[in-house]
Amino acid sequence: xxxxxxxxxxxxxxxxxxxxxxxxxxxxxxxxxxxxxxxxxxxxxxxxxxxxxxxxxxxxxxxxxxxxxxxxxxxxxxxxxxxxxxxxxxxxxxxxxxxxxxxxxxxxxxxxxxxxxxxxxxxxxxxxxxxxxxxxxxxxxxxxxxxxxxxxxxxxxxxxxxxxxxxxxxxxxxxxxxxxxxxxxxxxxxxxxxxxxxxxxxxxxxxxxxxxxxxxxxxxxxxxxxxxxxxxxxxxxxxxxxxxxxxxxxxxxxxxxxxxxxxxxxxxxxxxxxxxxxxxxxxxxxxxxxxxxxxxxxxxxxxxxxxxxxxxxxxxxxxxxxxxxxxxxxxxxxxxxxxxxxxxxxxxxxxxxxxxxxxxxxxxxxxxxxxxxxxxxxxxxxxxxxxxxxxxxxxxxxxxxxxxxxxxxxxxxxxxxxxxxxxxxxxxxxxxxxxxxxxxxxxxxxxxxxxxxxxxxxxxxxxxxxxxxxxxxxxxxxxxxxxxxxxxxxxxxxxxxxxxxxxxx
Numbered sequence: 001x002x003x004x005x006x007x008x009x010x011x012x013x014x015x016x017x018x019x020x021x022x023x024x025x026x027x028x029x030x031x032x033x034x035x036x037x038x039x040x041x042x043x044x045x046x047x048x049x050x051x052x053x054x055x056x057x058x059x060x061x062x063x064x065x066x067x068x069x070x071x072x073x074x075x076x077x078x079x080x081x082x083x084x085x086x087x088x089x090x091x092x093x094x095x096x097x098x099x100x101x102x103x104x105x106x107x108x109x110x111x112x113x114x115x116x117x118x119x120x121x122x123x124x125x126x127x128x129x130x131x132x133x134x135x136x137x138x139x140x141x142x143x144x145x146x147x148x149x150x151x152x153x154x155x156x157x158x159x160x161x162x163x164x165x166x167x168x169x170x171x172x173x174x175x176x177x178x179x180x181x182x183x184x185x186x187x188x189x190x191x192x193x194x195x196x197x198x199x200x201x202x203x204x205x206x207x208x209x210x211x212x213x214x215x216x217x218x219x220x221x222x223x224x225x226x227x228x229x230x231x232x233x234x235x236x237x238x239x240x241x242x243x244x245x246x247x248x249x250x251x252x253x254x255x256x257x258x259x260x261x262x263x264x265x266x267x268x269x270x271x272x273x274x275x276x277x278x279x280x281x282x283x284x285x286x287x288x289x290x291x292x293x294x295x296x297x298x299x300x301x302x303x304x305x306x307x308x309x310x311x312x313x314x315x316x317x318x319x320x321x322x323x324x325x326x327x328x329x330x331x332x333x334x335x336x337x338x339x340x341x342x343x344x345x346x347x348x349x350x351x352x353x354x355x356x357x358x359x360x361x362x363x364x365x366x367x368x369x370x371x372x373x374x375x376x377x378x379x380x381x382x383x384x385x386x387x388x389x390x391x392x393x394x395x396x397x398x399x400x401x402x403x404x405x406x407x408x409x410x411x412x413x414x415x416x417x418x419x420x421x422x423x424x425x426x427x428x429x430x431x432x433x434x435x436x437x438x439x440x441x442x443x444x445x446x447x448x449x450x451x452x453x454x455x456x457x458x459x460x461x462x463x464x465x466x467x468x469x470x471x472x473x474x475x476x477x478x479x480x481x482x483x484x485x486x487x488x489x490x491x492x493x494x495x496x497x498x499x500x501x502x503x504x505x
Contacts, residue, residue, distance in 0.1 A: 002024060002025050002026060002092055003022065003023070003024045003025075003092055004022070004023045004087070004088040004089075004091035004092040005020055005021070005022050005023075005088075005106075006020075006021045006023075006084040006087060006088050006091075006106060006109070006111055007019070007020060007021070007084070007107075007109060007110045007111070008021050008080065008081055008083075008084045008110060008111055008112055009080070009110060009112055009130045009133060009134065010069075010074055010075070010076045010077075011077075011078070011125075011126050011129060011130070012074070012075070012338055013291060013293075013331070013338030013339050013340050014129055014255060014256060014259065014293070014297075014338075014339070014340055014341065015129075015133060015338075015339060016126070016129055016130040016132075016133035016134070017074055017133075018137065019069055019070065019071075019074070019076065019081070020068075020069075020070040021067065021068075021069060021081060021084040021085055021088055021111075022067070022068040022069075022070060022088070023065065023066070023067045023068075023085060023088030023089055023091070023092045024065070024066045024067075024068075024092060025061045025063050025064070025065050025089065025092040025093045026063055026064045026066075027063055027064065028063060028064035029064065030062050030063065030064070031064050031065065032046045032049075032050065032065045032067075033064075033065065033066045033067070034046060034067050034069070034085075035066065035067070035068050035069070035072070036067075036068050036069030036070055036071075036072045036074075036076065037069070037072055037073065037074060037075050037076060038069060038076050038077075038081075039075060039076055039077035039078075040077075041077050041078045041079050042069070042076050042077060042078070042079070042081055044079070045079060045081060045082050045085055045115075048079065048082050048114070048115050048116070048117060049082055049085050049086045049089065049115060051117040051118075052082070052086055052115040052116065052117060052118070052119040052167050053086055053089060053090065053119075053167070055117060055118050055119050056119035056166070056167050056168045056171070057168070058090055058095055058171075059093070059095065060089070061089065061092075061093040063093075065089060065092075067085050067088065067089075069081065077290060078114070078124070078125060079114030079115070079122070080112040080113060080114060080124040080125070080130075081112075082113060082114045082115035083111045083112065083113040083114075083115060083121065083144070083164075083167070083170065084111040084112075086115060086167055087111065087167070087170060087171070087174070090171060091106075095171075096171055096174055096175055097175065104173065104174055104176070106174070108138075108140050108141055108142050109141075109142050109143075109144060110130075110134050110141050110142070110143045110144070111143075111144045111170075112124040112127075112130055112143070112144070112145055112149075113144070113145055113146050113149070113164070115167060118166075119166045119167040119168060120165065120166045120167075121145075121146035121147075121164055121165060121166050121167070121170075122146060123145065123146040123147075123148045123149035124145055124146065124149050125258075126255070126258055126259055127145060127149035127150075127152045127153045127258070127263075128152050128153065128155065128156070128251065128254055128255040128258050128263060129255040129256075129258060129259065130143070130153065131143060131152070131153035131154075131155070131156040131159055131161065132156055132251065132252070132255055134159060135156045135157075135158055135159040139158065141159070141160075142160045142161075142162060143159060143160070143161045143162070144161075144162045144163075144164050144170060144180065145161065145162075145163065145164070145183075146163070146164065146165070147163040147164075147165060147183065148186070150162065150163035150164075150183035151163070151183050151184060151185060151186030152186050152188075152258075152263055153183065154182075154183040154184060154185040154186070155185045155186065155188070155251060155254075155266070156251060157247075160182065161182065161183040162180040162181065162182060162183060163180065163181055163182075163183040164180050188263070188264065188265050188266050189264075189265045189266075190250075190265060190266050190267075190268040196236050196237050196240060196408075197237065197240065197407050197408045197409075198211070198237045198240065198241065198405060198406065198407060198408040198411055199404040199405055199406065199407045199408070200233070200237070200404070201230055201233055201234060201237065201405060202402040202403070202404060202405065203230075203396040203402045204229070204230050204234065204393060204396065205405075206391060206393075207223060207230065207234050207391050207393055208234070208405055208406075210223075210389045210391045210496065211234055211237065211238055211241065212241065212411050212414065212415065212479070213389060213472060213475055213476060213479070213496075214238065214345065214347070214388070214389055215238060215241035215242055215411075215412075215415045216414070216415045216418040216419060216475050216478065216479055217388075217418070217422070217429055217430040217431050217471065217472065217474070217475030217478070218345055218429035218430065218431035218432065219345070219388035219389055219430070219431045219471070219472060219475065220324065220345060220346040220347070220348075220386070220387045220388050220389065220431070221238075221345075221346070221347050221348070221387065221388065221389040221390075221391065222309070222346075222347075222348040222349070222350070222384070222387045222389070222390050222391070223235070223347075223348070223349050223350075223391045223392075223393055224349070224350050224351070224352055224390075224391070224392050224393065225351070225352065225392060225393030225394060225395075226351065226352065226356050226357055226358075226359070226360045226363070226393075226395055227351060227356045229393040229394065229395055229396075230393065231307070231349035231393060232305075232307055232349060235274075235303075235305045235307070235347045235349060236272070236274075236305070237408060238272075238303050238305075238345070238347055239269055239270050239271075239272045239302065239303055240408040240412070241408055241411050241412050241415050242269070242270045242302075242303075242412075242415070243412070243415070243416050243419065244268055244269060245267055245268060245269065245270060245301060249301045250266050250267050250268065251266070252300065252301065252341065253267045253271060253300055253301055253302070254266050254267060256293050256297055256298060256300055256340070256341070257271075257298060259292060259293055260292055260293065260298070270301055270302035270303060271298060271299050271300070271301070271302035271303070272299070272302055272303045272305065273295045273298050273299040273302070273303070273304050273305065273344075274304075274305040274306075274307065275295045275304075275306070277306070277307065277308045277309075277311035277312045279295065279312065279313075279316065280313065280316060281313065281315050281316040281319050282294060283295060283316075284296060284312075284316050284319060284320070285316075285319045285320070285323065285329050285331070285342075286329060286331045286338070286340050287331050289333075291331040291333060291338040291340075293340045294329070294340075296320065296323050296329060296342040296344055297329065297340040297341060297342045299342075299344035299345075300341045300342055300343055300344060301343060301344075302344060302345070303344065303345045303347055304344045304345065304346050304347070305347045305348075305349075306346070306347070306348045306349070307348075307349045308349070308350065308351070309348040309349065309350040309378075309379055310350055310351075310375050310376065310378035310379055311378075312378070314378055314380075317378070317379060317380070317383055318380060318382075318383065320346065320383065321382060321383055321386060323342040323344075324346060324386045324387075325386065327341065327342060327343035327432065328340065328341050328342050328343070329342045343432075345431075346387065348387070350379070352365075353365055353367045353371075353372045353375060354367050354371055354372070354375045355367050358372065359394070360395060361395055362395075384498065385462060385464055385465050385468075386464065386468075387468075388431065388468045388471060388472050388496070389472065389496045390496055390497060390498040391496065414479060417481075418475065418478040418479045421478045421481070422475075422478055425441060426441055430471045430472075430474045430475045430478070431471055431475075433471055433474070435467065438467055438470055438471065438474075441474060442470045442471070442473060442474040442485050443484065443485070444470075444485055444490065445484070445486075445487075447487050448485065448486070448487050448490050451487060451490060451491065451494075452466070452469070452470075452490060452494075455494055459497070459499045461497070465497065469490070469493045469494055469496075469497060470485070470490075470493070472493035472496060473485045473489045473490045473492075473493035474489075476489035476492055476493055477489045
């Protein structure tokens with residue numbers, strides 16, 4: 001044949017889009033053209049493919065070769081297209097027969113791998129993201145990769161992955177001479193969660209309760225208070241209250257992390273990300289010329305802790321508003337848009353003023369009022385409105401005399417039970433309830449409606465703030481194993497709003 005068509009994948013964010021690699025060998029002056037919006041890494045494939053074909057003992061055609069990567073409007077980068085291009089050249093030039101003499105049918109194969117000049121296969125990057133996309137799109141697909149990448153791809157249940165060491169082995173497979181071995185899942189270790197226990201925190205009963213509520217319902221939380229009251233210590237113990245990741249969640253988290261670093265282990269516990277307050281907007285939400293996931297995506301199914309919240313760049317904080325609502329982020333570029341999942345729990349901490357001593361019983365705050373106002377204005381009202389739980393921590397002088405609190409293991413049992421009730425009732429955590437589901441599952445009786453209406457009128461809450469109070473109240477009812485949201489749960493949820501806290505009721 002003079003035309004060969006093979007399948008591969010182009011990575012756009014976390015999604016590996018299908019790509020048809022069409023190779024045509026015709027008459028004319030010798031040339032090798034690559035079309036279909038190839039990036040620099042793909043354009044260099046011509047030299048790698050030529051050398052690999054020759055060094056594997058095949059003839060490189062002396063005609064006019066055109067390789068088209070379709071669709072043409074989808075950007076392609078990296079060397080993962082080397083293998084399908086090289087095999088396409090051999091097929092189109094008649095050196096390998098497709099579908100004849102008992103050889104496998106190419107239509108069900110997806111090939112991804114970079115070739116060295118010797119013809120050896122180099123592992124493709126982001127193997128897990130590619131494997132998840134292939135398994136989702138076609139249950140009959142067979143993926144061919146280099147052995148290390150094939151082992152990682154084989155972690156995806158139900159996907160058949162073949163391991164090939166080089167171009168010659170792939171040719172022998174399709175020629176029907178020597179089938180490629182099926183890859184075994186890579187023996188990755190499972191990363192354990194943090195060992196920090198909630199019993200290390202003495203005192204701060206309200207904050208401990210808020211942490212349990214946040215864990216049970218997937219709620220966001222902000223803590224304010226003077227330096228040293230335990231804000232960071234509490235935040236670092238939230239992952240220990242969360243249940244382990246499910247197998248699907250672990251694969252999804254590992255696929256995101258595989259976009260920025262080699263995958264060495266599967267996460268067993270929810271991720272905990274704590275970027276420095278000097279992080280830029282792209283570092284938080286993702287970006288770059290070739291978009292990569294930011295901290296909010298690396299914290300997917302886990303916790304994003306922003307310490308010293310007002311010290312972050314204002315534009316970076318504002319970019320969190322939409323992901324907090326939707327659980328995902330879209331990075332738009334001129335060449336296309338990349339979608340990254342970002343279903344994270346935000347935990348933030350801040351001081352009451354720039355020096356930190358405002359309201360301290362023994363230290364004196366010397367910050368001018370305008371400086372305090374400027375400091376607090378770094379965190380906008382719309383962002384604060386999207387945070388479910390607001391807790392003000394105070395200095396406890398006798399904290400060292402207080403007995404250790406409950407351990408993370410005991411609290412985790414209650415959290416798991418409350419989460420199980422939510423998933424059974426509505427198939428999602430309370431923090432993700434939309435308006436219609438909230439009306440169905442967090443219905444108030446007449447007394448509760450009167451209390452909520454009076455509070456909304458007093459403090460002028462937005463509809464968003466009101467719904468967040470109802471979500472927290474629903475979580476409190478689940479922790480108490482109550483089928484309906486009672487007045488006690490609603491009253492406690494109201495106290496976690498910044499303007500209706502215990503000191504203002």
